[in-house]
Amino acid sequence: MNAHGEEAPVTVAGDFVRSYVITGGRRLPTADDLSLHTLVTLAPDRELPLGSSPEVRAIWDLCGGGYLSVAEVAAHLSLPVGVARLLLTDLFEQGHLLRRAAPPRAQSVDRGIIEKVLHGLESLYG
């Protein structure tokens, strides 16, 4: 991190552009709108808006290839989820993004039943 040398210039490691500048100091959207697992992708035949910030361009590049979850987008951009969510919400409201709820979680099946089925099959065909 920071060297405590006397005269040598210290290396600054923090993010160069602060997150509140990226959001423009705006209110962050709530997690209800776009949960971590919500999948987003670029709407077809959309043009990147002129004067887009580097972050929006990065989202554009990322989401062009298929569905990605909000959490993944944030991780790729190396931004806090709330910031990525705000940028995604903007794009969504402008109609550039499509979203889809996260796939339902698989039901955990009782191991006993599966074992019974297995035994049944074995006794039939074994």
Place this chain on the structure above:
Amino acid sequence: MTSLIQDPLLWILLVVLVAAVVAVMRARRTNMALRRKNSDLQSAREAVQSERDRLYAEYAQLNAQHAGELAGVRKDAEEDTKAVLKSAMRTLQVLADEQQLIIEKSQRRYGDDEQVLGDLMMIDHTNSQFGRRAQGIAVLCGGWLGRRESTASVYDVARSAQGRIKHFDRVTINTQVNVTVASRAVEPIAVVLAELLANATNYSAPGTRVDINIQAVPTGVCLIVDDAGLGMNTEEKARASVLLSPQAPVDITSLGDPPKFGFAVSGMLATRYGFKVSVDSVSPYGGVRAVILLPENLLTTDVPEPEGGAAKAEPRTEVPVAPQRLTPVATPGGPPRPIGTTAGGLPKRRRRGSPVAVVPPPPEPAEHNNEVTASRIGAFQRGTLLGRDTTTMEGPQDQ
């Protein structure tokens, strides 16, 4: 005869004559005495005058000596103060940087909670302003700024500067220029721009906007800050121009109370890193127009490393749009003649080699590449779909 002798007139005449002779004699003597006295006095006066001249000279010499010694003492005191302040500020700078990293980590950790994240952003904002103050004082005391290891686009430099002032939400950045600032100049330019923005926002009405316009000029790039304040009078402009091109280290005690560091800091950094700052024009809104002129040697054609570059490198190989984003930056004089034929400093040439080698290959194998890319995208999409499908069939991995 007797009658003559007895004539009283004769006696009177005689007496008068004698008296006259005596008087003349006395007058002569007095005259002689006076002349002597006069010459004595004159010589005495000359002596006194020469003494006076000597004393004058001695006085002047003492005065000069005194002034010299006083200046020496002042300089020593100033240097001592600066040395103490510099090391104190260094501690604060390091602390502010450390705190910034902690805030960043917390922002990532609690990023999903918009309320916590919002509060952390406010803390971050305050911390950034605090860091800027510490940096400013350190610079005035002859200290150094922290150094960034990577280059940054001029747009990001402007945004970074924007984040260091209180009313950052009043600032708008307009740029058509896609240039990159050399790593050594990234931090100083951001600090100077932040000082100019702080002045612009502090000396204009609360609701008014402050614009940053970034323009390419033949000798480099201009960052123009316009505010809608009252502007500066001639005296203030003269003071500013002295501070912005300092001939000697600035006396920190001469900056007023509360001290106005902005121009002094800007001047010091501009001189040290070789760019120009001026505030002598009027903005279209009637306020001050401040201009930073960055010469070519502080710019580079390097591709700026985006934040979290490692994470983003992966999609770049998969998604065709990503490399296109890089190409316009790299092409000006880049790939065709990569062995540093362009003008610029030595470090620039060396640093250039590596990113250019990685960025999109030259156009010859383009067709072949398209196929590869297409198949890769196909594979990527198939993989994505497969991944999505499997989650529903087998349950997510994180279960």
